[in-house]
Amino acid sequence: MTGAATRAAAGRSPSAGAERPEDAGDLLALDRAAQDLLFRAARTANTFTAEPVTEAQVRAIHDLVRYGPTALNAQPLRVLLLRSAAARARLLPHVSRGNRAKTAAAPLVAVLAADVDFHERLPELFPHQPKARDWLGDRAERVAQARFNAALQIGYLVVGVRAAGLAAGPMAGFDPTGVRQEFFPDGRHEVLLLMNIGRPGPQAWHDRLPRLDATEVITTL
Amino acid sequence: MTGAATRAAAGRSPSAGAERPEDAGDLLALDRAAQDLLFRAARTANTFTAEPVTEAQVRAIHDLVRYGPTALNAQPLRVLLLRSAAARARLLPHVSRGNRAKTAAAPLVAVLAADVDFHERLPELFPHQPKARDWLGDRAERVAQARFNAALQIGYLVVGVRAAGLAAGPMAGFDPTGVRQEFFPDGRHEVLLLMNIGRPGPQAWHDRLPRLDATEVITTL
Numbered sequence: 001m002t003g004a005a006t007r008a009a010a011g012r013s014p015s016a017g018a019e020r021p022e023d024a025g026d027l028l029a030l031d032r033a034a035q036d037l038l039f040r041a042a043r044t045a046n047t048f049t050a051e052p053v054t055e056a057q058v059r060a061i062h063d064l065v066r067y068g069p070t071a072l073n074a075q076p077l078r079v080l081l082l083r084s085a086a087a088r089a090r091l092l093p094h095v096s097r098g099n100r101a102k103t104a105a106a107p108l109v110a111v112l113a114a115d116v117d118f119h120e121r122l123p124e125l126f127p128h129q130p131k132a133r134d135w136l137g138d139r140a141e142r143v144a145q146a147r148f149n150a151a152l153q154i155g156y157l158v159v160g161v162r163a164a165g166l167a168a169g170p171m172a173g174f175d176p177t178g179v180r181q182e183f184f185p186d187g188r189h190e191v192l193l194l195m196n197i198g199r200p201g202p203q204a205w206h207d208r209l210p211r212l213d214a215t216e217v218i219t220t221l
Numbered sequence: 222m223t224g225a226a227t228r229a230a231a232g233r234s235p236s237a238g239a240e241r242p243e244d245a246g247d248l249l250a251l252d253r254a255a256q257d258l259l260f261r262a263a264r265t266a267n268t269f270t271a272e273p274v275t276e277a278q279v280r281a282i283h284d285l286v287r288y289g290p291t292a293l294n295a296q297p298l299r300v301l302l303l304r305s306a307a308a309r310a311r312l313l314p315h316v317s318r319g320n321r322a323k324t325a326a327a328p329l330v331a332v333l334a335a336d337v338d339f340h341e342r343l344p345e346l347f348p349h350q351p352k353a354r355d356w357l358g359d360r361a362e363r364v365a366q367a368r369f370n371a372a373l374q375i376g377y378l379v380v381g382v383r384a385a386g387l388a389a390g391p392m393a394g395f396d397p398t399g400v401r402q403e404f405f406p407d408g409r410h411e412v413l414l415l416m417n418i419g420r421p422g423p424q425a426w427h428d429r430l431p432r433l434d435a436t437e438v439i440t441t442l
Contacts, residue, residue, distance in 0.1 A: 024277075024280055024281040024284040024285075025281065025284070025285065026281075027277055027278055027281035027385065028281055028282075028285065028384050028385050028386070029258060029384060029385060029386030030255055030258060030259070030285075030384035030385075031252075031254075031255065033252075034251055034252065034255040034384075035285055035384070037250060037251060038251070038380070039285050039286060039288040039289060039377075040285070040288055042288070044290045055441070056245075056248055057248055058435075058439060059245055059435045059439075060245040060246065060247075060248035060249055061249075062435045062438060062439060063245040063246070063435070064245075064246065064249065064251075064256055064260050064261070065260060066432040066433065066438070067260040067261055067263070067429075067432060068260060068376065068379065068380075069265045069379065069389075069391055071391075071393040073430040073431075075432065075433050075438075077438065078438055078439075078440075079438055079439045079440070080439075080440050080441075080442065081439060081440065081441040081442065082442055083441055083442065084442055086442075087442035121433075124431060125430060125431055125433075126430065127430075128427075147368075147369065147372075148368065148372050148413065151368075151369050151372030151373050151376070152372050152373075152375055152376040152379070153376065154373055154376065155289065155372070155373040155374065155375065155376015155377050155379075155380075156260075156376050156379075156380065158289065158290065158373070158376075158377075159259070159289075159376075159377065159380050163249050163250060163251035163255075163256070164248065164249050164250060164251075165249070165250030168290075170290055170292075172292040183442075192369065206349075208288075209294040209346060209347065209348075210294075210345060210346055211287040211288060211296065212287065212296050212342075212346075214279075214280045214283045214284070217283060217287070217296075217298065217299055217300055218279065218280075218283060218299075218300045218301075218302060219299075219300070219301050219302065220276070220301075220302040220304055221301065221302065221303055221304065221305060221307075221308035221404075
């Protein structure tokens with residue numbers, strides 16, 4: 001999508017469809033409105049309206065994205081939602097200066113973490129391989145697996161937030177050690193990302209940044 | 222979704238919709254057919270038909286999912302597609318015994334890797350912050366960022382493969398060091414995951430494994 005087409009798309013409803021030179025989307029089974037809602041017209045938002053994000057919306061998003069696959073069906077992602085002013089105030093000192101105002105103002109802020117002791121649930125989640133729990137006795141290996149599979153799940157979650165008609169604002173600019181110590185003192189979680197969630201507000205985003213072409217990403221042997 | 226409902230859904234077209242007790246999906250902007258195609262009826266496939274996955278399909282998937290967000294817009298995911306018999310033969314010795322037959326038979330196998338030197342592209346990809354490249358002089362920090370953001374992109378890719386009406390078969394059961402040495406001898410890539418891609422074949426999956434409830438994943442403060 002060219003910059004001009006992106007700017008045009010950004011000014012429309014996500015479901016309205018954007019004019020675009022290529023017709024690659026015609027090869028997909030997913031209809032154009034859904035392509036736009038989830039990817040083509042969806043954007044990372046930096047401002048939000050005051051409209052609340054309800055618990056029912058959060059549960060609907062989870063009910064969709066929980067079906068995304070993870071290795072050993074381990075599902076290590078854990079989501080801490082900061083709703084109250086008191087909880088938000090505990091987060092802000094650990095957020096980079098440039099992300100602080102929008103994080104304070106967003107209707108909902110999610111702290112996205114990985115449960116490093118996810119293996120304890122494997123007897124329920126991966127029952128046909130009773131030894132799976134024992135494969136994961138090494139904590140460093142579990143941290144790596146938890147981080148990777150939770151990151152996959154965050155990818156699904158970005159899509160799920162957009163599927164709810166909301167905008168996601170993922171943020172890596174914060175102190176993960178500080179956030180972990182503040183909210184996960186049990187020591188069994190790794191904090192991976194923050195995500196503001198809400199309806200996009202005025203001037204919610206800049207022009208879309210360039211994306212790599214297929215020729216730069218894909219090699220065929 | 223209960224086991225019985227999952228079995229019912231698995232026997233239908235992904236877009237046909239599955240009966241389900243909850244109505245959480247009604248709260249989403251994404252229509253039911255798309256919810257089913259991407260998440261509710263979509264499954265990790267272990268068998269595939271012989272129908273080829275075309276280069277045009279691969280490009281259409283990339284053209285959709287490349288809009289998914291990454292930190293610093295860095296887009297570190299690189300995709301190596303193994304089409305030829307010769308290329309496939311180079312991979313199989315590094316794949317775990319249980320994954321070998323399906324990897325040999327899949328219409329297409331993708332090796333999903335992260336470019337550890339992604340920062341070299343930041344002057345083009347994140348042009349409003351010319352110093353971003355210099356923030357990433359430390360290789361260990363780059364490896365962590367490349368792995369995390371490429372994993373997010375793999376989450377988008379799973380959704381994109383399904384958006385094309387295809388099934389994804391992500392596999393962690395392989396030797397990443399062996400695959401890296403075989404296919405990425407330049408030393409600037411980390412191999413993260415393998416993914417078979419194609420139309421699901423006979424008995425492509427077992428019953429769906431249990432998913433965690435919202436109450437087990439989400440905490441609100």
